Amino acid sequence: MADATAVAAAASSRDPATGLAAVASLRTLLESLEELQVRNARDQGWSWQAIAEGLSVSRQAVHKKYRRDIA
């Protein structure tokens, strides 16, 4: 973790490069966490419908996104 002043400076920065890089990294992190959680839910026997409801998306969306990688 960078030191607190550097983080505070970056967080209040209006430099688009800083802000956009943060959003891009958040998206990558989000995708990773979603995949881990979907896999875990399937391992525990959750239906695609139940997972979709948990994620607040349609069953088709979640199934289409993960059916090739997750049983």
Next chain:
Amino acid sequence: MFERFTEPARRVVVLAQEDARERAADRIGSEHLLLGLCRATDTRAAALLAARGVTRAVVEAELGAPGPDLPDRAALASVGIDLDEVRERVEDAFGPGALESTRAGRGRGRRWGHIPFDRGAKKVLELALREAIRRGDRSIGSEHVLLGMLHTETGRAMPLLAARGVTLARICAALDEPGAASG
């Protein structure tokens, strides 16, 4: 190969592997081992390095940021998210390397699982063993990995350390001071 490594020294190797993966490197180099030493903050080697101004931030600044498509620690920190904290919690639940095992976490050029050591890093580990034997120590600790790194032909770590006055002679002298613990 790692049977004789202490728990902290093993952790250094695991952290080096994580860093190499995060940086989408296809080999673990001595610079990744150095980052591992700096990240394992409770070790003897990390204390020796920190006392000489060699910290994780310094080494990361030398190595540059990971590729733009990888989750960037600094970028996430700018919105108040500590990637290491997230990784730690995710690994508690789903095991080591969980984030990197996902499609998004792999990124472009990112690898699954094991990343091999490059020639310099292998040399560091061989020399760590030799240093442990030379010093009459039964196991290989983080300080031996550091000593191993301070020889020539070990890649990027040594010049980086030499530029900050961290040399083999000085670290040997520091380790010989009374009260120098292993780890």
